[in-house]
Each structure stands twice: as C-alpha cells, then as structure tokens.
Amino acid sequence: MAGINWYYYFTIIVIACGSIPKGYDEGGFSSSTGLSSFKQDFGLLPALWANDPSGLADRKANISSFGVLGAAIGALMILAVCDRLGRLRCWQLSMLVWMTGNLMQTFSSGILGLMLFARIWGGLGAGALTVVGPLYLSEIAPAKSRGMVVSIYMVVLLSVLTLGFFISYGAERGLPSSRMQYRLVIAISLVPTGLALLASFFIADTPRWLASRGRSDEAVAVLAKLRHGSAAGKHREEIEAAVTAELEDLQRQIDDKAKALEGTTTWIIIKEIATLRTYRTRFLLGFIMQLIAQWTGGNGITYYVPDIFTLAGVTGNNTSLITSGAYGIVKLVFTMAFTWGLVDVFGRRVCFTAGLALQCVTHIYMAVYMAVWRDVQNKAASDAAIASVFVYAVGWSIGLCTVQYLYSTEIYPTRIRNVCYAFNMACHWFFQFAVVRVTPNMFASLDVWGAYVFWALVCAIGLVVLWLWAPETKGVPMERMEELFDCKWYMGWKAKVDLSSSSPSSSGADGHRSASLSSSGGSKPVMHNNITRDCSEKAGVVQSSV
Secondary structure (H helix, E strand, O other), rough: OOOOOOHHHHHHHHHHHHHHHHHHHHHHHHHOOOOOHHHHOOOOOHHHHHHHHHHHHHHHHHHHHHHHOOOOHHHHHHHHHHHOOOOOOOHHHHHHHHHHHHHHHHOOOOOHHHHHHHHHHHHHHHHHEEEEEEEHHHHHHHHHHHHHHHHHHHHHHHHHHHHHHHHHHHHHHOOOHHHHHHHHHHHHHHHHHHHHHHHHHHHHOOOHHHHOOOOHHHHHHHHHHHOOOOHHHHHHHHHHHHHHHHHHHHHHHHHHHHOOOOOOOHHHHHHHHHHOOHHHHHHHHHHHHHHHHHHHHHHHHHHHHHHHHHHHOOOOOHHHHHHHHHHHHHHHHHHHHHHHHHHHHOHHHHHHHHHHHHHHHHHHHHHHHHHHOOOOOHHHHHHHHHHHHHHHHHHHHHHHHHHHHHHHHHHHOOOHHHHHHHHHHHHHHHHHHHHHHHHHHHHHHHOOOOHHHHHHHHHHHHHHHHHHHHOOOOOOOHHHHHHHOOOHHHHHHHHOOOOOOOOOOOOOOHHHHHHHOOOOOOOEEEEEEEEEEEOHHHHHHHOOOO
C-alpha cells in the first residue's frame, strides 16, 4: 500500500467528477421529465395538448435543449479565461455555476420561464467543465498513461448517465406523484458534485499551468507530489531526477508553443487556416466530423431514449426507464472497450466506419418499424426494434461518439490547435443543441419514421465522406501529422507516413513552414526540408526520400 500515490488518484477522481453534470443531464434530468409529477407541474401531459401536438413537442424540446444551449456558450466562455485563471479555479467556478443552476431547476415549481433560465445557467457550468476537466487531467498525467487517465472522465460521465435512469425508476416506483418526486431526482446529483467541489480545495493546479505563469517552484512541488515525491532514500532520488526531466520537457513544450505563436493574433491564424491548404483541410475535417456525429442522431437519441423505447414497444414507464438504464450500461461498456483497446488495436478508421455502419442499419430498421409495425401488435418486430436501439448504442459508442475527440487532439499543429479546438467545441455543443431541440418536432411532424430516414441518410453520407477523407492517425507522431494531409482530401484513405524515417516533414513540431510551402495544393512535388513528396505517386500514398 505504501507504493500507492493516494494524492494522484484523489486528484483524478475529484476532477473526473466534473463530468457528472453532463452525464446526469443526459440520464437523470432527461428521464425526470418523463415522471408524472414533472409533467403535471410543467404542463407536459398529452391531454393538455390534444389539439396542438407540435406545441407539446416544442415545450418538451425547450426544457431538454436549453441546458445544451447553455453548455455551448459555457464551453466557449471558459476557453477565453482558462489560461488566465488557471485550470483548477475555472473548474471550481464552473462547478459552482452548475450547482446554482441545478438548485434553481429543482425549485422552479412549474414556472416555465425560471426552468428555462435555470437550464441555460446550469448549462454554462456543465459545458465549461467538459473543456477544463479533460484539459486538467491531460496535464497531470504521465505521457504513457495520458489516454487512460483522460478516459476516466468519460467513464464517470457514462456511469452517472446510466445511474440517472435507475434513480428516476426508483422515484417513479417508490415516491408519490408530487413535486418531491422530481425534485429528488434532479437534486440528488448535488451530493457528489458538492463533495467534489469541497475536495477540490485540497488539490493544486496543474504543473503545466503553474510553469506557464512563471511559478516554477510551485510547479516542481506539485509535480513531485503527483509523482510520489514523498518516497525516501534511493527511490526518492530517482523520482526527483524523473521530475526534473519531466519539468524540463514541459518547459520546452511551453517555450515551443510560445515560439510557434510569437507575433500572431487570432485573426492571423484564422486567415492562415482559410488560405493554407493543409490547415484548411484539417480544419474542415474536424468540422465535418462534428456535424456528422451529432446529426446521425447522436446525443439527441440519448435525451429521449425512454420515449424511443416506448415507441419501440416497451410498455409501462417503469419498464422504459429500466430499459433506458440498460442502454446506458451498453454505452458505458463499449465506450470503455473502445477507449482502452479497440482504438489502438484496430485504428480510428475501422472504429468509426463500423460505428457508422451499425448506426445506419439500425436507423433503417427503425424507420421501417415505425412506418409499418408501430401500431400493429407484432412482438417479433417490436423485439427487433428494441434490440436495434442497443445495437445503435454500440455503433455510437465505438464510432463518432469518441473518434471525433481523438481527431481534434491529434491532427492540428500547435499554431492552430487552440483556434480549431475552440471552434470544434462550439460546433459540438451547438449541433447537439440543435439535434436535442428538433428531435421531438421531427417525431411529431415526420411521424417518427421520417426522422429515422433522415438520420440514416446522414450516416450513409458520413460513411462515404469520412471513409474517403479521414486518414488513419494511429501511431503517427503529432509532429508528422502534416504528411497525412499532403494529398487531395478524397485520397485521405490511402495516406500513410513512412515511420521508418525519423525526419519530420516540417521545420518543427508546429509544422507551420511545411504547411506554408504546400499551400498551393495540387499534386506537384513539394519540398519539405530536404524531403520531396509527390502526392500523385502510387495513388496518394506519401513517399519520402531524404
């Protein structure tokens, strides 16, 4: 037990709890809107909207989606202050904002305007936490285990999402249909988040941020603590040497980033993204991935999955909530399988291709079921529809649910990474807001089956476009990513990097010089620091000769 660094694991758990607001919103809050007590308080009973089904869809969509709208704004706002205030203070501030919003939602007592305001206010904090939480974890983890540590954030999120459905089930079964019923479901998430907020005052900011602000002594102390600096004797000397080496590497990265961004403004970087082909191609790929990911149904289905199970033939609200909880478990298991195995074994392309294919097939079947068998007592068709929802969860979990984040962290050089990441996060949240907002209206106006036809078409288009465009990034060093984008965008499926050559294609980790030189596009040979490349040769496979 003496070899366990309790401070390090304590820090990871505390920061990972920043995923609870988003996870519980998708599981706990979304399912609480289906409780009879919530429907009575906020006028969501179908009998009240007998002559206006679209009005009912609008009200339900607004209550669910305004939290996502707030999250989109919060994610952008926190990016503007994260470097100035620090990762930890931003995390604490974001958690406090979300908790106050949650309290307002709990005691809104049927006042629709207050509920909508509270959803946006709480969303500000939830969206900010999705940015600052993974950023904090990535900066405290050793390089060899960074992916594993950051993935804990998603594991906590999906675990809480699943738990939310079961909490709603317990409230439906065990509590009378009064305000206390839905208030308990909404407010219970304040317990773990409140404890995490208190615990956060016993941890420090990241060594990387401290070093970037010139607080080197503090950075050394925190890094030593994270790397078990309390050890004694020879082991302590080894740890101190490792800490010194890690801090030197960290400072070198900070200096390289400052050099890459020296003399630039956001506007200059935006112009470079628009004019340099290699930057533009990568920027557009990230944007298209976010667009396709959300409009395949994405998180919109998760928010309304109890209703979807009811449409698929699950009878009774309690049974629907139990089935929704099982849906959350499937997402959790396969997201963990993807993060901790599949993505580094089979690669990014195999995962998102298989995921989109599974989503497309299930959408096609659900479209047929909703059009032909929904109002007919056909148990076999109903069972297949229920199964297809779970298959969809598998496809979403191993595909674009997570691959989009990987590409966003891998394909951009230092010079444009902050701008592209901010834009990607904004697109992620605004597209998610749009999907969550329009899904009930699509069900109402397109008779449910039309919505599935639309989602199936997006999946089919995404399969073709991303299969052609997105190169395989598994095992490719970040400083060599530019080599994957030297060719025409539709030849990305054949792009490769000769890893037997250790020479990067750029003048540095940033890759700015090589990007500028190759901005003319086309298939002409391009010179990159004594590396000659002809993208037309061998159907787009990158050839390097030193």
